[in-house]
Amino acid sequence: MRYPLVSKGAVLGILFSAAALSVNAQKIEEQELKVNVDKISNSTEHLKNLQPVTFKYDVQKYKHLKLPAGEQYGFLASSVQSEYPAMVYEATKMYDQGKNNSKVARYSEVQSENLIPVLVAAIKEQQAEIELLKKEIDLLKKKSK
Template sequence: MGSNKLYIDNSNTRMPLIYGDFDIDRVGINTNNPRFELHVKDGNDAGTEASLFIEPQKWNAPGDFGELRVGDPFHYLRAEFSVGMTLYDFNQILFRVGGANAPIRMQIANNGNVGIGLAGNPTARLHTSGTVRLENLALDNSLNRILVVDPNGNVFIKTVSSLVNTNCTTVNTLPKVSNTAGDLTCSQIFDNGTHVGIGTATPSEKLEVNGNIRTNISLIASDKRFKKDIQPVTKALSKINQLTGVGYSYRTEEFAKSNLPAGKSLGFIAQDIEKVFPELVHRNAEGYMSVNYDGLIPVLVEAIKEQQAQIEELKALVRQQPDAHR
């Protein structure tokens, strides 16, 4: 002991077993240069390990434990026999990886919520900012399996039959919750991976609706950059004169599955349109025809322009005629 230092050693060639520096209030084990309040260094010259061992007086039954506490009784690391390690904090536990100012990589809040990669507190049992990948998730070859999250945040793979009393069994039809608790029923939406049908299980288009559609605005892609082989519409008036507008009623009873509207309608016959404007007529897989009525708009515009040109010519001729009553 000397110069406000404390030594416990028995060799002049090795570091002291215990070294205390009262000026800086630090203790070193196997080092005379403690950098912290307690600094433990491997005493073996050729060694590469240093350990701090806390051994309880008794360590052979549940309830036997050793602890390392910091600051107050509510911040500690405990090892308990047959239980394992417990890291405890009254507020939250934070995990940082990186440099001195590394951000929080993971946190466990005092309500049990776990956050990964968050800037704030987790608001769910598992709250992550970023992508999530599940690898080697236990599966089997059974059908009708779904991924389920229970109210406690636990994730399970369950059979549909274990969760609902009745279910929609129509292939490719989206199920929906029925008015009966625990039951699923079939919706009107059919999706075979290629086409989607509403009210039909045999859609022939990307989206086919068996019934009326109501919308505030209907938009059609018309940007010039999408188009090629652009040609003006010619002889529009003569083509319009070949069309015949008709009134009609749909044969709803004979084509009940088509869900055609009842009552009187006005329009054209697709077969007649095809003779004049074949590009405006479409046949489905069953051969039934439909008409692109919007495609008639540019024809009508050009027909009006042609007709107006004729009117202007007639006006000019009239102006050239002498006034017989003058």
């Protein structure tokens, strides 16, 4: 290497920049960041209305969108929209249509990861119901003796 001091200086500059960024980082408390926090209710009822599906993207017809090939698991955006409208968004992908010409494709997508809190809430609802049913069974067993 012809300029060893230049490369060492560049590395030191990057390290100092990274250190400065971490020192100047603003710490925001979760309670300040998230507003209108509320529990998820009736999740089991809403989930019963969703229809999980398998599907394949038409990668031949829509090559320009570079969609994943093979079998996919998910939901149709149209069915999720009625139960959880905030989980459906309009995705956009820009693609070349020729020399100096680009187009934008728009289609509905489901933010599947947002279903995780709903699934946890549904499990908790079901578990509470199971515990209640267990108590009822135990009570009935005691009465029948």
